[in-house]
Amino acid sequence: MRGTAWLALACALAAADAGATPLRPYTIEDVLSLEKVGRAAFLADGTRLVFELQRPWKTARSFDLDAWTPQRTSRLFVVNVASGGAPEPLLPTEEDAGQTLGAASPDGRRLIVFRVRGRVRELGVVEVERGTVRWSGLTVEAETFSVQARWRDDHEIVLLVTTPETPSLQMGRVWQSQARTISAWSAMARGERSVSVVRGGPGAATNPAWPDVDLVAMNVESGTVRHLARGPFSDFSLAPGAARAALVANAEPVSIRGASPVENYAADRRRRLVLVDLGSGRQIRPCPTCDVLGQLKSWSPDGRALIICARPDDDAGDWRRYRYWRISVTGQAQLLSTTLAPDQVREEGGGTTARLVADAAWLGQTPAVLAASETGSAWWRIQARGPKPLVAGLASGAGARLSTLEVGFTLRAPDGVTAFDEHGRRRLADAAARVQSPPAPAGDLPETLLIARAGQAGTLWSEVLSSGGDARPAAPLPDGASLLALSPTSGAALGLVRTPQGVSRLVLATRNRPAQSLATMNAGLAEVDAAPPVPIPHLTPDGQAVTSWLYLPASHGPADDRPVIIVPYPGASYPAPPAGAPDAFVLAANVRAMVGAGYAVLTPSLPLARDAEPAQGLADAMLSAVDAAQARVPGLSKTRLAVWGQSFGGFGALAAATQSSRFKAVIASSATADMFSKYGAQGAHALVVPEVWLQVSNMFGWSESGQARLAGPPWSNVERYVRASPLLHADKVTAPVMLIEGDRDGASTQAEEMFAALYRQGKAVELRYYLGEGHVVLSPANVRDLYQNAFRFLQDTLSTGASATVVGPGTRASSGGRVSQ
Template sequence: MRVLSVRRPLAAAAAAGCLLLSAAGHARPVTIEDALQSGTIANTAIDPTERWAVIEYARPYASAPRFDFDLLQPMMTTELRVADLERPGPAALLFPPEPGAGYAAGPFSPDGRRIAVYRLTDAAFSLGVVDLAARTVRWFDVAPDISWEGRAVGWASPRRLLVITPPPGSLPHYVRMQRAWRSLPPRWESVALGGAAPAVWRGGRALKDQPRTQPGRLLRLDVETGAAEVLATGRFVDLEVSASGKYAAVLERGEDVRLQADAPVHGDMGVATFRKRLRLVPVSGGAAASPCPGCDLLQGLLVWAPNQDRLLAYARDDGQAWRQGRLIDVDARTGRLARLPAGFRPAVVGRPEIVAAGWMGASPVVYGRTDGATRDDWWRLAGPRPVNLTGSLPQAPMAGVSLAGERLTVATPAGGWSLDVDGQARRLEPRGVAPLAPWSRGLRRRAGHELGRRALPVRVREAAGDRLHDLAAARAVDLPLPDGAELFAYAPRRGAALVRTLSPGGRQALLWITADRPPVSVLAANPRLSDVEPPRAIPVHHTAPDGRPLTSWLLAPKAASGAPAPPLIVVPYLGQIHSRRPQVRIEGTVRDQWEALHLTGQGYAVLLPSLPLPADGRGPGEGLADRVLAIVDAAARQPDTGSLFDDAQLGLLGVSFGAHNVLAIITQTDRFKVAVAAHGPSSLITKWGEFGLGRVFPEAEIPSAWSIGWAETLQGLMGAPPWEAPDRYVANSPLMHAGRIRTPLLMVQGEFDSMSAAEGERMFSALFRQDKTVELAIYGGEGHVFASPGTIRDYYGRVFAWLDTWLQADHRRTQASSAAALSRPIPSPRQISLSGWSAASMAARSSTPSAASRPSSR
């Protein structure tokens, strides 16, 4: 880690990653160690026969053998558990985990006897198959590929598994990208020995010579004999097997999506950087077909009809925007595309883009509208005239919809309806339902992009407590839900469910609930958190710039008796609207960096402001300080929040795009006494066109499209390249206004940050030249989200120390001094000191200034 600091003698009431004393009584605030030492109950799935439940359980985060897998890091602590639902009870290990390995669950076989599993180690990513009854696992010499949105594994029969693999001898591209830094030392060594290690990109006429990734394979694997046969070769990124098991639909990587000089990057064109071509592969062998040549497929919607070999997908012609695309209905037996009704447009929403569709018997069902319609609805596309299934309903949501057989179930807070093939609606009781979809994370993809084959239950809010109802079940399912329970897996034939409960502090329990028996505990986590008390969350009501009502949230720590109101830390993130009460609690992982939770644990009040992206054509930075301070003032005036913080003691903390927001705010106001900006860009001009660590893999794609799209049409909102809108870029780049900054600023970057560390270096240099108070910490080996427990401890200790230095800390006098906790050695054999600027030396150099002598920044 490198730390650069320019400041007057100041220092830190060096706050800690670990508070040693709790507040009055048994309840205590959360600490960094609570997060590092906590596990979580994650993905849970029930097999098709409803006999087995397989659970991904992540052990305490700090127990991982390594911390250099970026977004795959949670897998390194995950083990697999299994519960027998015929004899519900505590879940057992599915198989003994190996030292240095982490796991994830894949799909069940159609007969429910087996489940595919994945194993990640420092050197390999492997596929295995578990016999659920015998609890035995067989590992194959096969590395399934991983892509951002697609699937790489699917069952064609109870013993045949289809697998997309990377090129022979290569790790999956996604794994290599998450550890891109490991490709650097061999390049350096080559140069050190007199060789060359160029990475070359080409454009224009030379683009045809750009190196490409080597093709992978689609394998058919016999899980009983281990025999593998290559069905097709190509640069495949997604896979879906038909219900009959006779065909595989695969998406293959095609040509790059060329950037258009006269149009913003991404935007209406979508975020895809390469075309995706459809191939249909016979599972028994034979030639693959390309039924839609020239079509660019939307990754995320590949859904087979339940009783026919027909595939529903969404495609556009090369060069079209996604909203100009169309649904395609492909008969795999003949390769023919059915003609769908003209004048109908599916709704294309989100980024990456989503089209919601499925099958009602033999007819496609899709969310969208006909020409001239004023709202999106669910339509059945059969014959020349589409049928509006939800046109008679007061609401037609895209989410909260499930499809079983020939009935569509729609659940909204206003009520639930069951719709037949003609759109005849039957009101379902009780009223006041809310959709309840199983919670999941990990390697599963496409959740919410397509309609499932099973109806989903709904949560019903009742005065006596919440209940789980299946509105479309053949027999009534009516289950009482524990307070705050989340649905993890549902067994409709058994009329039962697996739900997870979380205590306010972070204890977790996975419960098997049925109608006729008390809940059975299947798995529990984090009993040590029984005394943790999370902050209170109080709504703050205000209006948006356009006059619409908004709600922000004030998080208030438990105050000691007689203590003054604490300082307020505002955590902005432009584009985030907090319409629901924030779930500020330990989830067993620190990868989300719960700044708000840990700030309240240190005694600060925290404001989470709702900040819609500007719709007036201005960029993200203009007028942002006034918007944020208006919310602070609204909270100060509101009777139930005004006494919970000191509005004369304000600080800012932002992460990623939130860091850019922080930098913009302190160029516009001096009202904040301190600021922290972590992992953010200081200039839209310099962020535009950056490669990041994509520079390591020129064969993968031209990486500049991502940063260009971010600056022009995503969060940057510039709408054009810098040479076409220079004034707009200057107005929204805090670096160009560094002369206005007077707020003491701590900046934090990772060495391999996707928001390049150079962004922090530029702003530091601008303030350094002006002799402004600033500190920059660049953490070696880290990316955009910190991974190592040592880094996390140091980061939070540094942040707390910086805040305590510049804000009145009287509210914390009743808490333990944290300097000793911060300066103690990090309990890790992998700690390496790269400089004298350790957290311990920082604390040793620091002394807490009094209110009278507190330094002021320039």
Template sequence: MPIATDAWVRISAATSPSFSKDGRTLFHLRGAGLPQVWAMDADGSNPRQLSFHDEKVAFLRRCPADDRLIWGVDAGGDERQQFVLLAPGSEPLQITDAPDVIHDFGAWSVDGARIAFACNDRDERFHDICLMELATGARVRLLEGPGILTVPSWSPDGTRLAVIEDHSSTDQRLWILDVVTGAATLVQRPSPARYASVRWTGDGTALNGLTDQDAAFMRLCRIDPATGAATAIYAPEGRDVEAWSLSPDGKTLATIENDRGYAVLRVGELGTDRPAVGGLPVGIVADLSWSPDSVRLAFTAQGPGAPPGIWLWQAGIVRPLVRPDPLAEAGIDPATFIEPRLVEWTSFDGTRIPGWFALPHGPAPAGGFPSVVWVHGGPASQTRANFRADIQMLLSQGFAVLMPNIRGSTGYGRAYLEADEVGKRPDAMADLAAGRAWLAAQPSIDPERIGIMGQSYGGWVVLAAVTLQPELWKAAVNYYGIADFVTLLERTGPWRRDHRAREYGFPGTDDALFRRISPIHHVDRVVAPVLVLHGDRDPRVPMHESDQIVQALEQRQKQVRYERFTYAGHGFIRPDHRVRVYAAVADHFVTHL
């Protein structure tokens, strides 16, 4: 008997731990759907809620000097975050009040007197770097941005900021910004590179951070700001390092590396052969946070069968912190969860394409299981071994699931990441067709009942599949996908236009490609019934994309159902929205597969 679709919405999570200044408290985010700021004792006891927004809290940062907290909330998922400051013993105070402006938190000054952040209040096309004096609210605009900027770190002496310019999915530029003069200096590099988790060293002479400069994969490197030279600190063969944290005493290094979609946590003395940490859910680790005494490491861990929770490492031993049963309100038995397995297939040009495959519990019905191919967004993203309530819901409903990481996905090196750009985008669709053929050949699968589902860029893949590969797909679900690359680039958030065009192509230059790959031009070929879901506050893929594809399908009397959501952004966060989404998706696939 399938689990009721609304039960999946009530699964809770706990993430983003941060120790208090004295190490006795862990601030964190918890909840189902709209996580809020909480505090608990460092052993997991005495939980208390600190924020009470009717919105999702998007991030949480503690001041390095004391226990003041800053977090961010937007309005209905529109990504125009405002900052909220909470001082111990006080009520939360909203310190930005410009609901049409994106505020991207960057860094505290070491003394906690100021914050650095990016915002687009001057011109929504550009992110500027600003400072705010927290005592007075006074603001200074240091740098008028050339594009999308973030501020990952403030130097220990308070004189410089590290700034990352996000030029494209495969090209970030690293700048050093003088806090006094506003002068910006570009850190040299020999070729395009990515940068992430960049922080000043304790003495302020260099930067430590993740980069694929001079390499195929992301490595933890020491970066000389004067010359740009990147010296590897930790570089596992054939894997991205995706997170790192050095203990406050500078002696113990924690890293997370990406092993084909699984996370490997290593903790040990800096400069030694650090062991992998065992005893964790087989899945994903994130949000590394050291205690002030450098003894304990808090982090988030999850797996396909384990919702996100907070764990502690100490002296080589890991344990989960006590918390309420995340499945209690949902009433779901964890024994029903299914862990996908890694699979591969060969695409048209010999490229090996990875993916995850899961079958429902029990024997296959006569003729085989119906199945759904689920495609991630991005495209610079990766389906991982994390907890996905929607995937478990599909499995509960009796559908097998294949989750491909077609070319353009992260986690497999720079060449694979770049393999779908601009004119090479049809190659990714060939990867999808090869994956569908692999799935149809599995003895437990009914080759005549294969559907497809995807979100954002994955939604474009869905629409491209039913228009360009109509004979392959029996039913389709498109979450806020791209119907026309020309109208997307006209209407997406202005700050994103050039960034996305560097990935997809530019209007006027790549019009022939856009006509070839934009689903709106091939609607006549659609055979599969299509479910379309979209929110009216989506800043990335505006609702116009779904409006026009639905109108085109209806004009041609194709089978289409349109679920429009009020007060929803690029993703369905609110519990009442998710109840509708899960019910609609299950109904669509049960009816048509």
């Protein structure tokens, strides 16, 4: 077995070298240099295609938009599909402004676009035929999680308007908290008041309210703006016919006093449904004591009713009380079933409670809902006599709709992709067919499906299913391409074809000519070492069969004594390789960059039983994977073992370091060390911008029923918190430790505490504290510094004096260093 495994591994590593230029090591500079495709859409008649291309992360002029930095590096391009021309810029280039794509008007003649200049995200309207743009002067939040702007008809846009200074849950997190902090420091220096006050219990009602925004309608010809409503809105949905909008308002804070563990993702505010007449601005607030769940607002085809998922107000925060409701536009609220509750899926990465999956649709004028069942999940038709099963046997978490139809929906049923409407069900494709839906904007469902099935003589037959339920021929995409956009009119499709090394081609497929390559991204990755990982099947200490994954440099040989880095994430199990391709944008604990520096990297499967404690047996579980890898693959060091984790993986690294002396180096970034002080921890941004970032209950949920799985508050089980806190076992750490933290992280004192505990004992410890950074280090210079010093730390603790270098500013990516053997 050992010889067979090594032979297969050697063949896989050698394949990349066959007759080609020697491969170079992958470095973190490759990550900073990645190009990406953003949103894409065909316009109504299918004759034009618009898409976003994002330039490399490191080219941004500023990084104070946090994860929304690509809004600054994105550019828009248009393709004349009919003529087959090359992509051209949709808008004039402004060096200081990014461009992103919004929704197209129903007739396809106009397009919502956004530009980010400085800290302002402004809405504009493009006249597609003329290639002109009119900027509105209106600021709109990013549509990462929810709808912010949609067409009411061909002439009017409904949108939520904010201001750059309005507290933001998205693009303002970094710069707003920094600006307020600096302002408060200056106020204190002048002898003025600089206090932030938040309260709990009865006083929670006096905490800063969620900020108000304006719901408006803008005429795109005249630029006239009609004010419709103002309130603490974060999302909306237009009814068919666009006579009304349903909005989610963030209302009063929730004070949870129940005895049961707080749910993960617990909301700190109640969310209310508000209906607004778009003609008159009249508001209705149906079901005033309904606390609405998420984004589900499913409108009936006639726009006279919608389905929501909500629970009654309480102080227990009990997710089991969520049910489906039918809301009429006149304000009546009807509970659809007392027993049917949302579907649920167990949290990945160690969580113990369910994440709710609420979905609902209409079969004509008859409601249908997705609900949990004893065997997974099922869809039910809600009739006057009570619920009737529609389709059962769906895997938990996998029953949500694939696409929406005018009078129904599609989903992946046990016997294949199936359409459901008021007349019954119709199977569209069997389980063997490849069915893809294009990505839809936040808050929307795809309205088309691309179905590819084998035809006669091995040919491939593709068709597009539109929202009207009609199927027509479509252009087949190349094998392995992922679908980005699809035209129900022409059958044209846009796909992304990726090589194993991460080189991507944007491909336009039409029915009347060969597929056209529109752009190539990350061509430089063609020369990197990206050998596939080696599966390591093994048993966990409790006898569970799992697979871990070993990543190796192409130069690895059986005579090596190659140091091994273990990258843990407690609770995660990996049936497929977790690290992704080289074009995956991962700045924290990047496995490919570790391999590029010459290390073997093991990502172990670390499943945890539902009732297990978070640190329970972590070191033994990691080392069982290490032992299996060493038995299967020659050339791995028996003694030079390091562990490197980010976030909850950083907790895993610290916990393992307290449980075994086999680890010779530990790197933990944004890690939890003390479960007591982490309980309810908010971070500086939460107290500086409490309007949107004060999320105490959410952090209770993380501790009590989320990844920390502590089953209650600290005072209810002190010993469980002690066992789960690496800080309180710091006397057992034998390896040198590097701690990495950003001062804007939600619990930035965790690294300080662990540093102090090790420092007090005279143990080798280094703290790298990045000012201005949050949970993930984002500034390119800081990212380079992190990896350069992490590899220097590993070199000092694991190797025998060989040097290791990391690409620095102005250095060609191919010059990345290696750890010698």
